[in-house]
């Protein structure tokens with residue numbers, strides 16, 4: 001068994017406060033997870049509590065596994081009780097109580113792909129298409145119905161017979177109802193429960209059946225919840241029921257790390273915990289053990305810009321390290337090369353590949369780096385994601401391209417029925433047998449049989465026409481690829497599924513093709529491109545213990561690495577282009593805060609110029625501007641006009657910035673100083689647009705500047721000139 005290591009005074013207090021309601025509000029890297037694990041060990045080792053009487057809730061299955069291993073090492077007992085996510089715990093409850101909902105113990109837990117397969121059946125039965133609703137929207141709609149609009153839906157799922165449920169579905173007229181009841185019918189028919197059902201049905205059982213509720217309440221003498229800032233309302237209700245008997249509830253969270261509001265998380269449950277449970281003891285952990293003072297200062301500066309937060313500054317007694325490195329590049333290819341150089345430099349300094357983590361806002365951003373890493377033989381591994389060229393949609397798109405030239409069996413099999421053209425297993429089997437007996441390829445086999453009875457009801461002619469009519473020789477690879485993805489119906493299929501991330505990946509593939517064409521001039525035809533790409537697609541996946549880690553910031557939640565390189569820090573990438581409100585912008589900033597605080601010793605922030613997928617220019621992210629310059633060690637610094645553009649584009653959407661306090665506003669007559677334009681006088685203050693008209697002494701004409709512009713007030717206007 002491991003020894004309990006040193007805990008600081010506050011951590012120890014949290015560990016030893018075993019009874020009642022305890023809330024730990026803690027900063028990044030302040031030892032929340034460590035405290036939680038030691039508290040579990042303290043309850044078992046010191047107080048003699050049985051592990052099976054403790055529920056320890058983590059945010060992901062991965063962190064549940066890690067926590068289980070950690071606790072196992074501390075208590076030396078193989079039985080580590082209930083260490084799981086809320087959904088995992090409810091799954092256990094429902095397996096034990098399946099009778100109460102008339103489901104078999106062997107019910108299926110549905111993931112998004114399972115739900116989509118069910119939706120597909122409903123859409124086909126009722127003639128719906130993506131124009132009516134994409135699968136992704138339908139999943140959201142079903143979730144909203146279950147949580148908000150039809151909170152009693154579970155009676156239908158549990159009490160109605162399959163026939164009665166079918167009738168309800170058959171009678172439905174509105175699109176929402178058709179989809180919703182069609183899905184419920186499929187659920188009942190297949191005994192499938194989705195994530196919302198797991199919690200809602202557990203709550204239902206606890207509400208309806210006092211005996212079962214009491215059994216579970218009595219069983220769970222201590223409840224502990226990690227990442228409490230990201231708890232949602234259903235989870236909160238469940239937690240509230242479970243703690244109702246022993247009333248020993250311990251929650252840990254950091255309001256600055258709330259990054260799942262888009263999925264229903266509500267930080268108020270953490271902030272108002274003491275009001276909901278009045279006897280709460282709150283313990284604050286603000287000493288950071290993870291990072292250097294430089295990294296922490298940058299993170300503190302960044303998060304301080306958020307308006308809706310409780311001010312708190314993390315501090316550390318850790319040794320000083322280098323300043324945070326900020327890097328600017330002319331384009332993403334140069335950025336990738338620059339990062340390879342940084343990696344070599346770090347290796348030279350004694351770091352190993354596995355010490356380095358590359359973080360990014362969205363999966364597609366890994367592509368340019370992967371290109372370069374493969375060429376430069378930098379070993380890497382992608383966490384919770386598939387390497388770019390191994391992703392389904394990328395392989396499909398490349399298979400279409402290869403079909404134009406090679407018409408080989410592998411690419412044929414990948415493309416002929418994707419999207420669906422009604423070529424199922426039996427038709428495929430026929431084609432295979434025909435090809436073997438005639439010693440021809442599957443493609444030829446299809447062409448010879450396309451007009452036969454067997455293929456009458458299929459859409460093979462569209463496919464044949466597509467492959468034959470693409471006149472790829474006279475066109476750029478970019479055009480050919482776009483044409484294929486469009487005419488094959490492949491992109492439309494993804495749109496129907498609402499698979500925006502897959503569409504983003506395809507946009508990134510098009511970008512990669514056009515880069516290839518730009519770099520290779522006349523040589524850049526389709527065959528050349530396919531040769532070039534073969535290197536990546538066939539790249540060996542041989543295990544190497546020493547690898548650079550690559551992942552999205554969401555995946556990095558809760559992890560730490562000696563070196564973090566955060567890439568793609570451009571406006572419309574991070575913060576994401578989907579950011580439309582101040583709340584969303586603040587969530588993006590919290591996400592950036594999570595990214596920065598993963599670093600222990602060295603932090604690199606990188607951005608590049610070039611074009612976005614929508615054709616717009618890439619400007620440095622506002623998050624880089626949020627961190628003061630002396631903390632950032634730029635090499636090289638972006639040109640001043642690029643930064644001016646950034647500020648202008650940031651200022652053009654004041655709704656995404658913290659509202660200005662009236663007292664901070666300048667008034668007509670105020671004397672101001674501007675970094676570039678020098679001294680000037682405010683002529684007009686526009687409260688609606690939050691801007692000033694200013695006459696600068698050295699300029700002939702006036703300038704209108706945003707109220708957020710960096711203006712230093714030098715003198716005040718005489719009273720009579722002020723705003724009323």
Ligand SMILES: Nc1ncnc2c1ncn2[C@@H]1O[C@H](COP(=O)(O)OP(=O)(O)OP(=O)(O)O)[C@@H](O)[C@H]1O
Nearest residue numbers: 006007008028029030031032033034289290558559
């Ligand atoms: N009292 C302590 N003494 C020394 N090191 C500590 C102490 N407490 C925590 N640490 C170390 O600090 C680092 C951060 O701890 P931990 O991962 O538990 O933090 P956290 O609060 O869960 O972080 P985050 O919320 O940012 O993911 C770990 O490397 C941990 O071992």
